[in-house]
């Protein structure tokens with residue numbers, strides 16, 4: 001039976017509002033960000049990844065983060081080939097930044113609206129980065145590697161995309177992951193327990209175990225840059241200028257994360273537990289009735305509503321309407337302020353330079 005036949009047969013099992021939530025291939029593909037979204041709030045996961053309702057317009061954090069990663073990737077290869085971060089490498093990095101940034105923000109007039117996440121802020125960050133880390137010495141093994149890795153013996157896989165794997169003298173292999181932030185608060189706690197980094201360590205350990213490469217994985221480095229507005233001189237009431245600093249300017253932190261086998265084991269248990277919960281919710285969804293007052297599947301986790309400046313789905317939850325009723329009313333469209341699109345880690349992986357199936 002072909003895939004199309006399969007899909008047709010399965011789609012016939014769905015009717016009414018359920019037909020809108022049954023078949024989207026992207027829903028079946030799991031990566032760390034989806035698992036983390038589910039852990040944050042199952043209802044948020046439902047809106048974002050089952051219904052595909054995403055806030056309309058460009059996302060400055062995503063655009064800036066992607067562009068920053070492209071710039072850093074260029075710098076790493078320059079270091080690998082030339083042995084240092086040369087002025088030419090810096091210019092090349094900024095060119096890569098702009099190529100990616102312009103995709104989300106093609107209109108230069110809008111750039112200054114993004115304050116700390118503008119091209120000028122990125123350029124300042126690159127200049128400071130190469131000055132701060134001028135003593136870096138490593139060899140790049142690969143950048144942008146994507147793939148899948150099993151998390152159990154039942155056929156469940158998780159997708160990953162790693163920014164860089166490098167080899168450092170006296171350390172071994174190190175995964176570098178580029179992060180942009182707006183605060184230095186609790187970075188060690190935030191990244192030390194990060195689910196994403198557990199996935200990376202598991203994937204690279206599998207890769208090193210299966211490949212002919214010698215050496216060991218030292219861990220992950222979260223290469224974090226906190227972007228802030230530049231320090232500036234402020235005119236005081238007295239008429240004098242004060243070198244008042246609006247924030248501290250950009251700051252740079254490299255957070256090393258090393259996980260032993262017990263910690264990786266705990267990560268595996270967590271991954272499996274979340275995947276089982278997701279499967280239970282998916283089945284429970286088929287039993288939902290739009291005419292019910294509430295939806296039981298994908299429960300709200302209201303302790304997460306204020307995370308990251310406020311959940312984009314807050315107004316939908318606040319109405320206390322059964323989301324299946326909204327699905328019934330809206331069909332394949334999304335509510336005002338949202339558009340329908342699905343995050344598909346497999347499509348993203350196709351753009352990667354290296355592919356691993358572990």
Ligand code: SF4
Nearest residue numbers: 041044300305311317
């Ligand atoms: S508003 Fe709160 S309960 Fe609703 S989806 Fe967001 S985090 Fe979950």
